[in-house]
Every structure is written in C-alpha cells, then in structure tokens.
Amino acid sequence: MTHPYQPEGELAFLTPKGTRMRLPARFGPDREQPGRPGAQSRTVTLGDRTVLQHRIGPGDPRAHAALERETAAAVALERRYADHGFGEVFTRVVGYDLDAPEPFVLYRITDGEPLVSYRGALGVREQLRVAGQLALAVRLLEDAGLVYRAIGPDTVRWNGTHVRLAEPYAAMRAGEPREAYGTAPWASPEQRGGTGGADPRDDLWSVAQLVYYLVAGRPDRGAGPPADLADFRGLAALHQGGAFAPLAAGRPAPAELMRLLNVPDPLALTTGGPDPLHAGRAEYERQIARKRAELGLDRPPPPPEPHERARPSWWPVRRPTAPPPKPPAVPSPPAAQAASPERLCPHCLLPVVYDESRLVTIDPMGDRVPLDLSGDLPPAHVRDLLRTAYQLCPYADEDNLHELPVPYLTNGRPLTIALVGSSGVGKTHLLAAMLGEVEQGGLEPYGLKCLPLNPDTHRTFLRERVQSLLQGRELGRTGQQTFARFADGLLVTGSGPTRPVIFFDLAGEDLAQDSEVARFLTGIDAFVFVLDPLRALSLPSLDPVRELNGLRRRDLGDEAFTTVLNRVPRTRGPYIAAPTAIALNKSDLVRVEPAVDQWLGRALPPRFRPEEVRAESRDVHAFVARHATQAWLRPFDDSARCTLHFVAATGGQARDDRFPHGVRPRRVLAPLLSIFAMCGLLPGVDHGEVGI
CATH class of the missing domain: 3.40.50.300 (P-loop containing nucleotide triphosphate hydrolases)
Structure with missing residues (x-):
C-alpha cells in the first residue's frame, strides 16, 4: 500500500443509498485476506461502530476491476434485501469509495464460525437448516441476477441459527462468460474450466458439495455425485433433485431445490421492492411504438389499387398484357452508395468531384505542395501517393482554406x-x-x-x-x-x-x-x-x-x-x-x-x-x-x-x-x-x- 499505517484520522465514503459520510476513524493493522489478491484488510472504528475495510492500492487494474464488481454486487444485494429479514444470509455492506487514492469497501463484522469448523459435528436438524438457508441464499442471488461462485466451508459462517455468506468478492452477473475460478470439490466442473455462461445453478453445486462435507465429515472429489450418497438420508433431496449433476443444465432451479427441501420461498410472496425503472421502461416501449406508427413502419402493405373503374360484367374490357410496374422504392441512406462521383464537402456542404489538377500534399511545416501525377509513374507509386494526398476544395476562400483527403x-x-x-x-x-x-x-x-x-x-x-x-x-x-x-x-x-x-x-x-x-x-x-x-x-x-x-x-x-x-x-x-x-x-x-x-x-x-x-x-x-x-x-x-x-x-x-x-x-x-x-x-x- 502507498500510505504508512495511521491509527487515527477521518474516513469519507458513500453509503449503499448514495449518501456521503465523513466520520472520525481509528484504523487497525493491515492483514491479508484469502481470496483477495492485491488487497489489504483491516478493522475501522467509526464512532462506536467497528467495521471491516478491504482496500487496494493504485496502479492495479485487475484488483480495481474486481473491487468494482464486488462493490456493485454488495450494494445491489443491500438495496434489494436490506429491509427483509431473509437478507441476513449475506454480509452487509456499510459503504465504499471506489475513487479514493486507495479504493475500498466497508462491511459489517459478522458473527459465527466458518463451516470448516463444523465438519461432521452438526446434528441432522442443523444440517437441514444450513442446506435450506444456503438454497435460499442462492435463490436470492438468482433473483438479483448474480452468481456467488465462492460457496465453501471457509466462506460460509454458522452462528448456531443462521448461515451467512462472506463478502461477494467473486460474484459475477448471471449469463456473463464464466471465468475459471475455484477448486474441486467446491466449484462446479464448468466453473473450474471457465466454459459457458455463469449460471445460478453453479452455486447449487457448491451448496450440495458443502452439505455433503458437513454430513459425511469429508469433502468429495468433485467430479459428479459422490459414490456413497445412498448412505446418507439427509442428502436424499439434494441427490434426487440433481444438485450433484456435473453440468448446470442437469441441476434444479434454486426455487425447485427449496421446494424439495421443504423451505418456503419468500420471493413467492414478496421481492426486494418494486422495480424502480419499470415505468421508465414501459414509457420507452410506448415511445418506440409511437415512432414506428408515425413513420409507417408497422403498417400492413396497402391493397393493390384497381387499374380500372369497376364496370358491369358485360362491358368489354381490354386487359393489360402485364401489370404496371411498381414505383421504385426510395433508397435508404445506407443503400445510396457511390452512384454519383460527387461527394459533399463536410466543411462547406457543397458537392466536390475528384480532380487531379487540385491535388496537394502537406509538408512538415503545414504548407500545401502541389502534387503532379502527369509523369510516367508506375500505378503502385500513384496509389501510394494518393493514399496521403489531399484535394483542395474548389469553394474554399483565403480565410477558410480547406482540403479533403483523396480517399474521401x-x-x-x-x-x-x-x-x-x-x-x-x-x-x-x-x-x-x-x-x-x-x-x-x-x-x-x-x-x-x-x-x-x-x-x-x-x-x-x-x-x-x-x-x-x-x-x-x-x-x-x-x-x-x-x-x-x-x-x-x-x-x-x-x-x-x-x-x-x-x-x-x-x-x-x-x-x-x-x-x-x-x-x-x-x-x-x-x-x-x-x-x-x-x-x-x-x-x-x-x-x-x-x-x-x-x-x-x-x-x-x-x-x-x-x-x-x-x-x-x-x-x-x-x-x-x-x-x-x-x-x-x-x-x-x-x-x-x-x-x-x-x-x-x-x-x-x-x-x-x-x-x-x-x-x-x-x-x-x-x-x-x-x-x-x-x-x-x-x-x-x-x-x-x-x-x-x-x-x-x-x-x-x-x-x-x-x-x-x-x-x-x-x-x-x-x-x-x-x-x-x-x-x-x-x-x-x-x-x-x-x-x-
């Protein structure tokens, strides 16, 4: 980091709602955090509240991009679920400043112990509760359009009542091309290989492997369903639902897994609030429809016009040998290509035709030097000269001399x-x-x-x-x-x-x-x-x-x-x-x-x-x-x-x-x-x- 350790000072940051805060701060010592290359972590006491700060130094574009992505995910989850109790399955973001000399993000300090401490030590009821709450977390992430990508025994905490996922430092938008991340067995085979698009069901693989680890007391190899699944009744819902399938397409949707685990889906009754952009999106579609109607883009083709006034059936009719030609369609601007040698001068808006007698080059001093192509020059030389030549605009006056590149x-x-x-x-x-x-x-x-x-x-x-x-x-x-x-x-x-x-x-x-x-x-x-x-x-x-x-x-x-x-x-x-x-x-x-x-x-x-x-x-x-x-x-x-x-x-x-x-x-x-x-x-x- 670029700044020496300072125990006290001030810290300015933006809250998740966008409010600017500036508070007296006491800083703890730096320490490295697993999963955060290029970052340092420390505690920060803001008044009577202590939070955790992750920050990066300047000049590291990869670390900066990762911090931006993490902060955007954390703020999205906070805004969407902060007013709902079920949002406590996530570590809560407090603030951020991505334009500081050393960009940072602040989080609440979480309680509980990482699940790695509970291998084989949780009772059946606790195991089911962990599985259900992790499935809920994946469901909430899915609804926010996110894939967490880092669910494992070190990133999930348990306090005896609730699970809590660590900060979303590895999160991606669902549908983005997968980036190779994680190790077996916790990361799915597709995620480890970086193939296809990020899928919320990648996280379900991680949930299934983590619950297996808690039940069996050991991790699996991570290549597919564990060989001894039938020995553990507590894994029946995960197994029968397909959560251990090696490909995301073979796994259930998060809501379906919650149903199999008998966990109610809170999003079936409520969401993170109404979409604030719904009205604006609808207005955009209305305006597009109005434009298309006014420009005649959605009208059906008009019926063919009768060639002659209707007559009684007995009236002799001279039938045309062929239908009259249709009027030519008006070409759209892109289609009106180089039919004419004239080009509109972009400066004076008058037509200009290529004229070898007006060609010049511009020397290093900015002076215009006439270009003579009248000699017996090889065609290749002519092409090369014209590549850098200009033609004086015939309408330019002394005050506004200008020229056009010949390729124009x-x-x-x-x-x-x-x-x-x-x-x-x-x-x-x-x-x-x-x-x-x-x-x-x-x-x-x-x-x-x-x-x-x-x-x-x-x-x-x-x-x-x-x-x-x-x-x-x-x-x-x-x-x-x-x-x-x-x-x-x-x-x-x-x-x-x-x-x-x-x-x-x-x-x-x-x-x-x-x-x-x-x-x-x-x-x-x-x-x-x-x-x-x-x-x-x-x-x-x-x-x-x-x-x-x-x-x-x-x-x-x-x-x-x-x-x-x-x-x-x-x-x-x-x-x-x-x-x-x-x-x-x-x-x-x-x-x-x-x-x-x-x-x-x-x-x-x-x-x-x-x-x-x-x-x-x-x-x-x-x-x-x-x-x-x-x-x-x-x-x-x-x-x-x-x-x-x-x-x-x-x-x-x-x-x-x-x-x-x-x-x-x-x-x-x-x-x-x-x-x-x-x-x-x-x-x-x-x-x-x-x-x-």
Missing part, C-alpha cells in the same frame, strides 16, 4: 459523425477511447476492417490523443475554432463498398452557439450525444464530485444538445433522419447502480445483437428518466432512430491531470457500432430495425 473522394459514400455535448462532458476522451479500441482491432469481430483515412492525420491523433490517454494523462479541452475541421477519419470496409468515416469533435462552446463554425452540422450523417451524469442526474452520490468539479445539475438539459437539435433539419416527419446514439458517459461514477452495473460490468458481445441493444437502450432511457428531467432525453425524442448506451471513456476521475488508477474504457464502441448498424455498415444486420 474515391471510395463509397462518406459517413460523417459528430460528437455533441457541452464543454467538459468527455467528448474528446470518448473519441480517443473509441479510436484506441478500433486501433486494437475492436471492430474486427463484427466483420469490419479499418484503415486510416489519411495516415499522417491518424498517426498524429493516435500520438497526441489516444496514446496520451492510455498512458493515464487527462486530455486538454478542445479549443474553439473559426472553421470546423474533423478530428480523424477511417476507411471502413463492411457491408458494401469501403466507406470513409470522419469524426467531428468541436468545443462545447462552438456547438452551443448558432455560429457559422457549426454550419456543417446540417450535413452530418449521424450524431453521438454525450450525456454527462454530473450535469444531468439527481443522485446524491454525485454531489461531492459536482462540488469538486465546480458543476451544477441542470434541469434544462445540455445547451449543445438543444442548439444542434434546433439546427438540424427534420426530414422524416417531425423527426431528424440522421441516426443518433446517446452515450451516458462517465457511467463509472454511478457503476454501483444495478441498472448501470448490469451493462457496464459486462463486455460487448462478439457480434451485434439488435435485441440486446434495444434492451440496453430501454434501461438507459428508464434510468435517465428516473434521475433527470425529460430535457436530457430530447435527442431520443427528436430522432427517428436512436440508441442509448452506458459507457465510460476513462473508468475513473482525474487528479492533477492524471488518472491515478489508470484508464479503463468500458463499452466505448457500443455507440459507434449502433451508428454503423443504422447506417448499413455492419454485415448481417437489418439497419432499418436498429434504434426504432
């Missing part, structure tokens, strides 16, 4: 993407994190290949933005401009021709003003609206961070959102036609919120799943609607197609221009993948069904 003019239909948000919301960090993931091959699992639009510009962006961010440095704010220039560009090959993709990242002050510099917005193909939780959400846990950064919550939404949405033309009825995505950036600040954790805590799937994107959009919409005003959801309200995502560009807060715990981007490619899907770039995806 010689490939498929360009896709321009603008990041929108006020100054300080994290647009630059998000774009740098996105392109850092792209550079590391993050789009290849989705069938996309990427090259730089211009190698020199891309190399500069990687060096000045991406590499600086990945080295833990906070990026400076984007300066205001008198002329909008794109930050970087890619050549993306996916479904159809290779398409240039360029990204605009303007200062928030420029976006919030109706100035000439933002005129290019009317020609943008897609938008990523970057939503800042510090400005939007009314959660009390964000108040200290707001105070630290000198920010206030705004009920009127983001000024840049409003200005851009007012400026972009509506070409699909009352809606903006350009695909949009809302990125709830800095989601790490609210990562212990269950709705956030279930998305931010999981990696993006290796293929694009529209139904999963819709589920995440529904949750983000409901979360923002519950904790912010409707003004923050205006991009969704005003756009024909819009997806919403929990993302974190940095994964933590900066101190003194650096990120002390390193940079840990989370799900930053999700908004970009949705934009690509809506624009027809993703292979195998129906672009018309994404975001609507």
Whole structure:
C-alpha cells in the first residue's frame, strides 16, 4: 500500500443509498485476506461502530476491476434485501469509495464460525437448516441476477441459527462468460474450466458439495455425485433433485431445490421492492411504438389499387398484357452508395468531384505542395501517393482554406459523425477511447476492417490523443475554432463498398452557439450525444464530485444538445433522419447502480445483437428518466432512430491531470457500432430495425 499505517484520522465514503459520510476513524493493522489478491484488510472504528475495510492500492487494474464488481454486487444485494429479514444470509455492506487514492469497501463484522469448523459435528436438524438457508441464499442471488461462485466451508459462517455468506468478492452477473475460478470439490466442473455462461445453478453445486462435507465429515472429489450418497438420508433431496449433476443444465432451479427441501420461498410472496425503472421502461416501449406508427413502419402493405373503374360484367374490357410496374422504392441512406462521383464537402456542404489538377500534399511545416501525377509513374507509386494526398476544395476562400483527403473522394459514400455535448462532458476522451479500441482491432469481430483515412492525420491523433490517454494523462479541452475541421477519419470496409468515416469533435462552446463554425452540422450523417451524469442526474452520490468539479445539475438539459437539435433539419416527419446514439458517459461514477452495473460490468458481445441493444437502450432511457428531467432525453425524442448506451471513456476521475488508477474504457464502441448498424455498415444486420 502507498500510505504508512495511521491509527487515527477521518474516513469519507458513500453509503449503499448514495449518501456521503465523513466520520472520525481509528484504523487497525493491515492483514491479508484469502481470496483477495492485491488487497489489504483491516478493522475501522467509526464512532462506536467497528467495521471491516478491504482496500487496494493504485496502479492495479485487475484488483480495481474486481473491487468494482464486488462493490456493485454488495450494494445491489443491500438495496434489494436490506429491509427483509431473509437478507441476513449475506454480509452487509456499510459503504465504499471506489475513487479514493486507495479504493475500498466497508462491511459489517459478522458473527459465527466458518463451516470448516463444523465438519461432521452438526446434528441432522442443523444440517437441514444450513442446506435450506444456503438454497435460499442462492435463490436470492438468482433473483438479483448474480452468481456467488465462492460457496465453501471457509466462506460460509454458522452462528448456531443462521448461515451467512462472506463478502461477494467473486460474484459475477448471471449469463456473463464464466471465468475459471475455484477448486474441486467446491466449484462446479464448468466453473473450474471457465466454459459457458455463469449460471445460478453453479452455486447449487457448491451448496450440495458443502452439505455433503458437513454430513459425511469429508469433502468429495468433485467430479459428479459422490459414490456413497445412498448412505446418507439427509442428502436424499439434494441427490434426487440433481444438485450433484456435473453440468448446470442437469441441476434444479434454486426455487425447485427449496421446494424439495421443504423451505418456503419468500420471493413467492414478496421481492426486494418494486422495480424502480419499470415505468421508465414501459414509457420507452410506448415511445418506440409511437415512432414506428408515425413513420409507417408497422403498417400492413396497402391493397393493390384497381387499374380500372369497376364496370358491369358485360362491358368489354381490354386487359393489360402485364401489370404496371411498381414505383421504385426510395433508397435508404445506407443503400445510396457511390452512384454519383460527387461527394459533399463536410466543411462547406457543397458537392466536390475528384480532380487531379487540385491535388496537394502537406509538408512538415503545414504548407500545401502541389502534387503532379502527369509523369510516367508506375500505378503502385500513384496509389501510394494518393493514399496521403489531399484535394483542395474548389469553394474554399483565403480565410477558410480547406482540403479533403483523396480517399474521401474515391471510395463509397462518406459517413460523417459528430460528437455533441457541452464543454467538459468527455467528448474528446470518448473519441480517443473509441479510436484506441478500433486501433486494437475492436471492430474486427463484427466483420469490419479499418484503415486510416489519411495516415499522417491518424498517426498524429493516435500520438497526441489516444496514446496520451492510455498512458493515464487527462486530455486538454478542445479549443474553439473559426472553421470546423474533423478530428480523424477511417476507411471502413463492411457491408458494401469501403466507406470513409470522419469524426467531428468541436468545443462545447462552438456547438452551443448558432455560429457559422457549426454550419456543417446540417450535413452530418449521424450524431453521438454525450450525456454527462454530473450535469444531468439527481443522485446524491454525485454531489461531492459536482462540488469538486465546480458543476451544477441542470434541469434544462445540455445547451449543445438543444442548439444542434434546433439546427438540424427534420426530414422524416417531425423527426431528424440522421441516426443518433446517446452515450451516458462517465457511467463509472454511478457503476454501483444495478441498472448501470448490469451493462457496464459486462463486455460487448462478439457480434451485434439488435435485441440486446434495444434492451440496453430501454434501461438507459428508464434510468435517465428516473434521475433527470425529460430535457436530457430530447435527442431520443427528436430522432427517428436512436440508441442509448452506458459507457465510460476513462473508468475513473482525474487528479492533477492524471488518472491515478489508470484508464479503463468500458463499452466505448457500443455507440459507434449502433451508428454503423443504422447506417448499413455492419454485415448481417437489418439497419432499418436498429434504434426504432
């Protein structure tokens, strides 16, 4: 750890409900805790109450990620079951601070002894009680969407009346890819091997093995049902129910095992309270249905129109030799590819055609040098020269000279993407994190290949933005401009021709003003609206961070959102036609919120799943609607197609221009993948069904 032992001081932390506390504290000595690599544990006396603190040092991303996951699980269980007596089967969390110089979590100190002390010493009644309460714990974990993964004789305590599971330091979200964890016999074969997805029935295997250990007085080998099960009547329900099956699919559901053990299921009568996001999710579905109806997406095809006015049957009819041709369908924006050689200049919004007489290169001093291709150059040399060449825009004047990369003019239909948000919301960090993931091959699992639009510009962006961010440095704010220039560009090959993709990242002050510099917005193909939780959400846990950064919550939404949405033309009825995505950036600040954790805590799937994107959009919409005003959801309200995502560009807060715990981007490619899907770039995806 970085700080020497100090017996007294103060400790500030957030409670599970998000309230900030600062209390005098007396600290005990450090000790290592089994199952917590990279962590130290100690007692902390807060007033008249002593708790247990687990903390990690800076610079250990794996330990930090594990502590985040543990804290999110502990807070979810506390919020869900704290007001119910049956919640006492879990160790109760007291508080946490994941952004402290040494992040930590606090727990109540539990009573009782680990079950390893009771091997073969419990009576039949106590054995049944332990089995029933462990099955209940797994049932409660299942209902919270969690898999504990560490049930064993050292992690379960017994006080003569109740069992209590240790802190959920190994917990995962149900359905996440299993990570190899645990040893035989306590961990199931699938969990030990790290195959498939985490399943609540993994914990039932552990329960069965632990109860066998208590009854038989010894552990089994852990390969399947113990050979001597028939010798122990107390294990009949576990055996007959299939709890010892080597595969999770062969084991009963937790509620079924409780029935076999004659243990009442409290969740059949009550749960951890009503879902706080239920109304918001329902409202999202209503709005999607309304949009689809207004855009005519759910209407049945109209009946064929009669070619002639009805006549009496005796009237002679000249029948057509063939039915008249149907009117041509209007192509969707992604389908309107490179039929025309013209490309819209993204700066002045006027058509430009590739013209070799206007080609230049840019030397190290920034001067434009004419490029002459009239000589007898080999085709390979020409291709290489054009890769880094520019064409001067014919409409540029002396005050606003600008040029276009040649590949922008010689490939498929360009896709321009603008990041929108006020100054300080994290647009630059998000774009740098996105392109850092792209550079590391993050789009290849989705069938996309990427090259730089211009190698020199891309190399500069990687060096000045991406590499600086990945080295833990906070990026400076984007300066205001008198002329909008794109930050970087890619050549993306996916479904159809290779398409240039360029990204605009303007200062928030420029976006919030109706100035000439933002005129290019009317020609943008897609938008990523970057939503800042510090400005939007009314959660009390964000108040200290707001105070630290000198920010206030705004009920009127983001000024840049409003200005851009007012400026972009509506070409699909009352809606903006350009695909949009809302990125709830800095989601790490609210990562212990269950709705956030279930998305931010999981990696993006290796293929694009529209139904999963819709589920995440529904949750983000409901979360923002519950904790912010409707003004923050205006991009969704005003756009024909819009997806919403929990993302974190940095994964933590900066101190003194650096990120002390390193940079840990989370799900930053999700908004970009949705934009690509809506624009027809993703292979195998129906672009018309994404975001609507």
